[in-house]
Amino acid sequence: MTEKIVRAHTNIALIKYWGKRDEALILPASSSLSLTLDAFYTDTSVTFDNSLQSDTFYLNDRLQNKTATEKVSTFLNLFRKPAGISSPALIKSTNFVPTAAGLASSASGMAALAGAANLACHLQLTQRELSLYARRGSGSATRSIYGGFVEWQMGTCAADSYAVPIDDADWDIxxxxxxxxxxxxxxxxxxxxxxxxxxxxxxxxxxxxxxxxxxxxxxxxxxxxxxxxxxxxxxxxxxxxxxxxxxxxxxxxxxxxxxxxxxxxxxxxxxxxxxxxxxxxxxxxxxxxxxxxxxxxxxxxxxxxxxxxxxxxxxxxxxxxxxx
Incomplete structure (x- = not known):
């Protein structure tokens, strides 16, 4: 059986995201703009497995603690609910970027998780919808759905705060x-x-x-x-x-x-x-x-x-x- 893995790259904000107007929904206080980079990325797979007792999360081949797993489970529930799925999941993620070191690992990590959850749940979400979901995991992840230059539009509410591609950056950058x-x-x-x-x-x-x-x-x-x-x-x-x-x-x-x-x-x-x-x-x-x-x-x-x-x-x- 082939395993489907979703890869998301990090992005570096050129116009910064710093501050939220809504902590729970991760709505930014201002719009931002970033450049997606090829050198840093996260590969993630999600597999629902009824033989598991609960969600099981491996990061870089290491079983994660309860706190880290609960964060991933809460995010996965956003996808499980509309898909009508209650099964536990096996989540395997590999970070090709140092975690929590100011190199946007959360952006690539949560974007890859959103993509992998979408595949596992067969939701067939559009890129815009995935951007909305990814935002709930990490604000900057909303921009890692796309390549090149990307704008995260602050929007007016949870339904319209998402990222849009601006330019493919296919020039001398x-x-x-x-x-x-x-x-x-x-x-x-x-x-x-x-x-x-x-x-x-x-x-x-x-x-x-x-x-x-x-x-x-x-x-x-x-x-x-x-x-x-x-x-x-x-x-x-x-x-x-x-x-x-x-x-x-x-x-x-x-x-x-x-x-x-x-x-x-x-x-x-x-x-x-x-x-x-x-x-x-x-x-x-x-x-x-x-x-x-x-x-x-x-x-x-x-x-x-x-x-x-x-x-x-x-x-x-x-x-x-x-x-x-």
Whole structure:
């Protein structure tokens, strides 16, 4: 019997998602825009099996604890209910990306789980419907349903807060991911986000400015204006981290090598190499660049970082079904 596996790639937000207006439904406080990457992904299968006593979840071939399994079970119930299924499930997931290290493992993980649950339940959901479901597992997962540049539209309610593809990114675009630290972070994105929204005096300004950033970056993408796109990406990411520094207590995911990487990007720009940095809720730095410049940029970073810390990524594709 062939096993069907669903692969979803991570995405890196260029216009950030930071803050919810509804915690339970994971409705964002603003729209966001991302680039799906080919280098990091999750493969997941779901099989309903009445011989099991309860849902059983393996991540990277390791049986997961009750807390992790309950989170997956709650998400699977969103699919089981409309399908009229009550059987326990065997969930097998392999992360080709460090978990909870600020490299969007939850985005690829929950998007792959949504796709695998859809297959197992024979629901035949559209990509838009899958995007709505994936959002309930992880906000950024709503964007990993698609490849290329993707916008998560904040919407007005749970029914219209989903992602839409913007551009297939089939032009000279790449990203160098600088893995400063692949360990699990001390404060999750969800906790950091909540604390920032509730306590940072800068947060309202962030929301006001990010709406305009989204309009401008979509124009830049449409015109394939790499410099403008990069400038907006870098500015938007730093504004998000500024809101965290204004939280109580202040929050920073940066490490010394994060700053080293950002400074090197600025230095490369001064030398005429067009590249821009962004960071999510973690210490790792993503360098947006032209794919044709990526090896040259990697070589410069290799003078200050180990080769295994440097990963070149191309634009990735949307959900894909594999057979094993």
């Amino acid at each position: 790449g990203m160098l991911v600088v893995v400063v630290n692949s360990r699990k972070k001390e404060m999750s994105s969800r906790e950091g986000m909540k604390n920032t929204v509730e306590t940072s005096p800068f947060y309202t300004g962030w929301l006001d400015s990010t709406a305009n950033d989204l309009i401008e970056i979509k124009k830049a993408i449409r015109l394939q204006d790499f410099q403008k796109m990069g400038e907006i990406t870098e500015s938007n990411g730093m504004k998000m981290h500024g809101t965290m520094l204004g939280a109580n207590p202040p929050l920073s995911y940066w490490e010394p090598d994060s700053v080293v990487a950002m400074q090197l990007v600025r230095q490369l720009r001064q030398e005429g190499i067009s590249c821009y940095f962004t960071m999510d809720a973690g210490p790792n730095v993503k360098v947006l660049c032209r794919l044709t410049d990526s090896e040259k940029i990697k070589a410069r970073f290799a003078k200050q970082f180990n080769p295994e810390q440097l990963i070149i990524a191309k634009p990735g594709e949307g959900l894909k079904v594999l057979t094993k």
